[in-house]
Amino acid sequence: MSGPLKGIRVIEIGTLIAAPFAARMLAEFGAEVIKIEAPNDGDPLRKWRKLHEGTSLWWYLQSRNKKSICVNLKSAEGVDVVKRLATDADIVIENLRPGALERLGLGWDVLHGINPKLTMVRISGYGQSGPYRDRPGFGAIGEAMGGIRYTTGDVDGAPARVGVSLGDSLASLHGVIGALMSVLRVKTGQGDGQVVDVSLVESVFNLMESLVPEYDLLGHVRERSGGALPGIAPxxxxxxxxxxxxxxxxxxxxxxxxxxxxxxxxxxxxxxxxxxxxxxxxxxxxxxxxxxxxxxxxxxxxxxxxxxxxxxxxxxxYSIADIVADPHYAAREMLLQTSLPDGTPVRMPGIVPKLSDTPGAVNWQGPTLGEHTDPVLADLGFSPLEIEQLRNTGAVQ
CATH class of the missing domain: 3.30.1540.10 (formyl-coa transferase, domain 3)
Structure with a gap:
């Protein structure tokens, strides 16, 4: 791996969209991302949207440059594996329900005690505190409660959604920003690691421009406006x-x-x-x-x-057909020609942002389930016999 984040180790304990997207961006710029997946099925994203030979095309994109290890976090031995990973990790990214890691014995107090330099990015529907903390939250709910759904759609129509998982992606970006700020603090000797608390609702709300002062001072509620940009003309x-x-x-x-x-x-x-x-x-x-x-x-x-x-x-x-045919996208290397593990050629989105001296790179597509379990465990100091014992007890797969 090369890139500006080379030498940064990231542990991803997440599924589907928000935490994995954040970890993907770090992996594209050189971080070593070790994705922990549950035995048997792994991340549900492996079966989401359009599939090729039984695996989601989204999976190959979302998990590129990551290492997959298959660990049973319901076993004490599996939890110990994560603790050993955390001893020299820089970042843990998770998007479980608040309190879930604590119940597994992997909460902030535990991991921070093992490694005071560790940064923990915690992405959830409503954040780690507040009266809604324990509610389940998906990106769609974040978009609804963050204000963007109310302002999106035709003037006389129902609130509309954007055709992608916007709330999750916005939370991912905020998570990356927070993680890098925290790691910079550690690397420059300004302090220890910290928790980066990211809420789906708040990530959407952060984009909502001047809605609050317009309402607070003027009593104005911004409504849906179709294709127009309210307050800015034409x-x-x-x-x-x-x-x-x-x-x-x-x-x-x-x-x-x-x-x-x-x-x-x-x-x-x-x-x-x-x-x-x-x-x-x-x-x-x-x-x-x-x-x-x-x-x-x-x-x-x-x-x-x-x-x-x-x-x-x-x-x-533009439709996606327009994007793929556009010469500017090609010139900016936003359509990368690659191939799937079975050799099938396919184009994937390029990397954003563009760095002049240390650009990001795609080294491999999303891995098979548990593809890197053995080499990662060996790197942690587990002997072949110990790895086999972990496999026999069901702690790893």
Missing amino acids: SNTYRSEDGGFVVIAGNSDPIFRRLMQVIDRDDLADDPALTHNDGRVAQSAMLDAAISAWTSRHSTSDILAALETAQVPSGRI
């Missing part, structure tokens, strides 16, 4: 003559003038009442109608060409 989705949809963001003062000139509305470009955003917001419906009148008379390609020439931010809405 910024919306407009239909073209050929039935396509184009997103146009003409919401800075100079960009607005250029947009109005493109659509042959110099009268609006020169209107002093529309010079600044607050004036445009007051007449956003009129501006959307003017822009729609123009887009409805032109093809999607002509609209985008005209707006690009005028330096007005715009773009058509």
Whole structure:
């Protein structure tokens, strides 16, 4: 493994999305990620969404660069394996229900006592404290209670969801940020490891811009607005003559003038009442109608060409087929050509962010269940006989 996180050891005790996605990002940049999976079935993500030869394609992406060891955490011997891993680990990432690790004998007090330098990232629905602490929480609930579902959808329609697991992914990103801040504190000698407490609800809520002061000071509740961006105008989705949809963001003062000139509305470009955003917001419906009148008379390609020439931010809405065919994605190495363990060629998403000197890398796709159990245990000092004994007792698989 190489990368800026080379030498960082991560223990992942999680399933499905939030903790595994956080660990995946660390693994892509050089961290040694040891994923602990339950015997027999492992992470349920292995069977989620579309499968190839019985294994989820999402699994191969979510678990790339990770080592899989199969440990029975319900056995004392299995718990001891995790404790030995923790002695020289830098980060533990988990997304079990609050209190679950404590019941297994692997809570923060125990692991911190073994390794004071350890950082523990704990991702849960509502956080490790508070009256909702013990409620089960999935990403969809985080999106609902974090505020984003209420503001998403058509004006007169029901709240809508984004078509991916947004709440989980946002929690993962917050977990990575917190983990790196904590490890930096340790590595620079400023203190010991600490708990990074990440809530799905709070991770979504952290994106909700000025909703709180708008409500607290003005009593304003931001409602659903379809494709528009509330309080910022003009910024919306407009239909073209050929039935396509184009997103146009003409919401800075100079960009607005250029947009109005493109659509042959110099009268609006020169209107002093529309010079600044607050004036445009007051007449956003009129501006959307003017822009729609123009887009409805032109093809999607002509609209985008005209707006690009005028330096007005715009773009058509991409499906995955559009993404895969787009030359910019290819040029940015966002579509990596790789292969599955059986040799089947497949493209996978590239790595974000792009680092100039120490870029991330994909060294292997998601491993088979328990693929690295023996070498990881040997690295911890277990003899072949001890590993066989652990296997015979069911502590490892």
